[in-house]
Amino acid sequence: MRDVLVAFNKKAGDAFLERVKGKKPLFACAIGVTETAKTPGISAAGENPDLTDYTPPADVELLLLGKCRCIPGVPVTPEGIPTPALITKAALGLADIPVLVVSGGLRVKPQIPFVELGGSPGGDIKTGKAVDNAEEIFEKAKILGENLAKNAEYLVIGESVPGGTTTALGVMMAMGVNAEGKVSSSMPNNPHELKIKTVKAGFKASNIKFGDLKGNPFKAVSHVGDPMMPAFAGMVVGAAGDIPVLMAGGTQMGAILAIVKALKPEILGNVAVGTTRWIIADRTADLAGIVAQIADVPVLAANLDFGQSKFDGLKAYEAGVVKEGVGAGGACIAAILKSSGKISKADLLAEVEKIYSQLVSS
Amino acid sequence: MRDVLVAFNKKAGDAFLERVKGKKPLFACAIGVTETAKTPGISAAGENPDLTDYTPPADVELLLLGKCRCIPGVPVTPEGIPTPALITKAALGLADIPVLVVSGGLRVKPQIPFVELGGSPGGDIKTGKAVDNAEEIFEKAKILGENLAKNAEYLVIGESVPGGTTTALGVMMAMGVNAEGKVSSSMPNNPHELKIKTVKAGFKASNIKFGDLKGNPFKAVSHVGDPMMPAFAGMVVGAAGDIPVLMAGGTQMGAILAIVKALKPEILGNVAVGTTRWIIADRTADLAGIVAQIADVPVLAANLDFGQSKFDGLKAYEAGVVKEGVGAGGACIAAILKSSGKISKADLLAEVEKIYSQLVSS
Numbered sequence: 001m002r003d004v005l006v007a008f009n010k011k012a013g014d015a016f017l018e019r020v021k022g023k024k025p026l027f028a029c030a031i032g033v034t035e036t037a038k039t040p041g042i043s044a045a046g047e048n049p050d051l052t053d054y055t056p057p058a059d060v061e062l063l064l065l066g067k068c069r070c071i072p073g074v075p076v077t078p079e080g081i082p083t084p085a086l087i088t089k090a091a092l093g094l095a096d097i098p099v100l101v102v103s104g105g106l107r108v109k110p111q112i113p114f115v116e117l118g119g120s121p122g123g124d125i126k127t128g129k130a131v132d133n134a135e136e137i138f139e140k141a142k143i144l145g146e147n148l149a150k151n152a153e154y155l156v157i158g159e160s161v162p163g164g165t166t167t168a169l170g171v172m173m174a175m176g177v178n179a180e181g182k183v184s185s186s187m188p189n190n191p192h193e194l195k196i197k198t199v200k201a202g203f204k205a206s207n208i209k210f211g212d213l214k215g216n217p218f219k220a221v222s223h224v225g226d227p228m229m230p231a232f233a234g235m236v237v238g239a240a241g242d243i244p245v246l247m248a249g250g251t252q253m254g255a256i257l258a259i260v261k262a263l264k265p266e267i268l269g270n271v272a273v274g275t276t277r278w279i280i281a282d283r284t285a286d287l288a289g290i291v292a293q294i295a296d297v298p299v300l301a302a303n304l305d306f307g308q309s310k311f312d313g314l315k316a317y318e319a320g321v322v323k324e325g326v327g328a329g330g331a332c333i334a335a336i337l338k339s340s341g342k343i344s345k346a347d348l349l350a351e352v353e354k355i356y357s358q359l360v361s362s
Numbered sequence: 363m364r365d366v367l368v369a370f371n372k373k374a375g376d377a378f379l380e381r382v383k384g385k386k387p388l389f390a391c392a393i394g395v396t397e398t399a400k401t402p403g404i405s406a407a408g409e410n411p412d413l414t415d416y417t418p419p420a421d422v423e424l425l426l427l428g429k430c431r432c433i434p435g436v437p438v439t440p441e442g443i444p445t446p447a448l449i450t451k452a453a454l455g456l457a458d459i460p461v462l463v464v465s466g467g468l469r470v471k472p473q474i475p476f477v478e479l480g481g482s483p484g485g486d487i488k489t490g491k492a493v494d495n496a497e498e499i500f501e502k503a504k505i506l507g508e509n510l511a512k513n514a515e516y517l518v519i520g521e522s523v524p525g526g527t528t529t530a531l532g533v534m535m536a537m538g539v540n541a542e543g544k545v546s547s548s549m550p551n552n553p554h555e556l557k558i559k560t561v562k563a564g565f566k567a568s569n570i571k572f573g574d575l576k577g578n579p580f581k582a583v584s585h586v587g588d589p590m591m592p593a594f595a596g597m598v599v600g601a602a603g604d605i606p607v608l609m610a611g612g613t614q615m616g617a618i619l620a621i622v623k624a625l626k627p628e629i630l631g632n633v634a635v636g637t638t639r640w641i642i643a644d645r646t647a648d649l650a651g652i653v654a655q656i657a658d659v660p661v662l663a664a665n666l667d668f669g670q671s672k673f674d675g676l677k678a679y680e681a682g683v684v685k686e687g688v689g690a691g692g693a694c695i696a697a698i699l700k701s702s703g704k705i706s707k708a709d710l711l712a713e714v715e716k717i718y719s720q721l722v723s724s
Contacts, residue, residue, distance in 0.1 A: 026512075064505055064509075065505075096512060097512070098508075098510070098511075098513055099509055100509065110581075113477050113479055113502045113503065113505055115475050115476065115478070116465075116475070116476065118471065140473075140474060143426055143474060144475040146460075147461055147462065148460070150458060150459070150460035151384070151386060151513045151514050212661050292378055
């Protein structure tokens with residue numbers, strides 16, 4: 001298990017790893033889109049801001065079909081760096097882990113089976129109107145989580161929502177988590193100022209201040225969140241009473257933890273955050289500093305290394321581009337654990353390269 | 363296991379029971395609606411023909427919420443006899459079996475999480491245009507089935523589609539299964555003549571004859587089927603290569619078997635039909651006579667007996683009203699098997715009565 005690091009809360013992290021080692025997980029992927037992501041300069045999850053509506057459906061098509069249907073090629077950053085869904089796909093494929101896609105609110109429907117929760121695409125948080133029916137999405141996702149927990153031995157939940165670190169910053173700040181300057185970015189130059197400005201505009205439009213909505217996560221999501229959040233948090237709350245849940249993501253997981261803590265704190269002992277080494281190494285962000293404010297939850301990281309990759313698009317991950325998304329880190333952790341360590345980081349890179357080269361050549 | 367009967371293909375049935383006894387299933391429910399169901403006198407799955415659009419979403423709301431959201435009360439026949447979803451709910455609840463709802467095509471969306479396959483409500487088979495995109499629905503359902511098979515130990519698949527025995531008759535006849543006078547009905551007086559007339563109109567509009575589409579199940583479904591069918595058959599084909607599948611339904615299962623046989627006959631050895639004693643006892647229908655024409659697949663039946671119920675609405679099942687639907691029989695079989703026989707038919711009736719009385723009094 002040397003390719004899984006415990007980056008924060010070592011004791012609880014080791015205990016979590018012991019609990020899920022060799023077990024059979026289900027990978028659920030909560031997705032959504034927002035107008036917030038179309039703020040110029042805020043998200044690199046798409047070739048340009050308007051294409052961010054296509055990124056989540058294209059990501060999950062890649063997971064289930066091995067190729068995208070709603071766009072040609074695969075989602076890329078403006079510089080052409082490919083989506084982390086490639087990593088997730090490689091990990092889940094190597095370890096034969098099943099996938100279930102769950103929509104919190106989309107504009108473009110993916111051409112694969114997905115769970116519909118009745119949500120709508122998110123608005124722009126600068127208007128203070130971000131998510132229409134957060135509690136309804138949450139309640140449906142909770143029912144889903146309860147049912148998934150009866151068959152899967154544990155859940156790994158990933159996400160794809162462009163602009164997600166900005167909406168996460170918004171919800172964390174609204175709920176009293178000081179995440180200013182601490183959220184990560186898919187860009188090498190983390191646009192903290194723009195994110196903070198965007199959240200502050202949302203606070204003004206919503207007539208709220210830092211910490212005002214500590215006890216009201218649905219209102220926080222409604223004003224300054226995104227539709228992925230209630231889908232993700234609902235599954236955690238529905239499942240973690242019965243089985244362990246690995247929350248697969250970077251600093252956005254802080255917002256989910258804050259929501260879960262407000263609704264069902266007693267299940268946090270059955271939860272861990274799973275991410276990539278690139279998030280842990282990100283000097284422009286502070287995942288541990290976020291988590292420490294919320295709960296005694298461990299942070300695990302897949303010790304990925306793309307430095308020796310033969311593809312520049314993958315090598316770029318070592319320079320801090322993309323870093324995480326679509327549950328990439330958590331999926332790698334789950335693959336390593338399911339194989340009891342037989343799947344190594346080298347195997348993961350080789351598989352990512354194989355998928356990438358097939359997609360590039362086709 | 364005395365409350366599970368092997369009604370047909372005894373040896374294969376006993377072997378199937380041995381294979382799934384004590385195992386943990388997932389109950390998937392494929393649903394859809396059609397204009398065919400609005401033919402006066404063809405379906406009792408709704409208080410009147412126009413309400414049949416509400417029956418499948420209401421049924422699955424009952425399964426997941428314990429009550430309906432899209433209609434007051436529960437779906438009933440024109441005579442007020444309640445939906446078999448009550449039986450399914452009782453069985454799944456007693457045995458703690460998870461549920462996943464899968465839509466093949468709906469007009470009214472259920473207020474619960476459900477898997478979207480991109481299908482549309484079905485047309486009227488009398489026009490020869492019944493299902494728009496049968497192959498696309500099938501392919502998505504197949505991907506879903508492949509993924510479900512990685513966590514569940516076996517699948518139980520039920521259905522809710524009003525008018526379903528007529529569309530089943532259509533597909534079976536188109537594929538060369540002589541099902542004339544053999545399909546069951548939710549009404550005590552089985553309207554065989556009306557069903558045959560409806561199918562014949564569909565054949566004329568489609569310019570096909572008996573058996574013409576033996577090798578082309580998608581075309582058969584497109585002309586004279588319903589959108590539940592490709593969702594159901596896709597899951598069977600996706601899952602049964604890896605895990606056993608109990609097809610939970612009555613004579614409609616003949617159409618699914620014919621579709622599966624045309625696409626992947628080698629998996630039929632891992633499949634059984636599971637229904638209620640009321641279907642086996644139905645002298646107006648012939649499930650075994652249908653199955654025998656298609657494949658060496660066993661037919662199992664839950665030995666339910668509502669004769670001593672304190673509710674007239676449930677006692678009516680003994681008079682041949684409703685009989686089956688929403689996977690009621692298969693869900694009872696799965697509950698009995700999961701509990702290794704500890705859950706008896708008396709327990710099932712008691713639980714159905716408990717749920718029914720709560721719903722009637724509220």
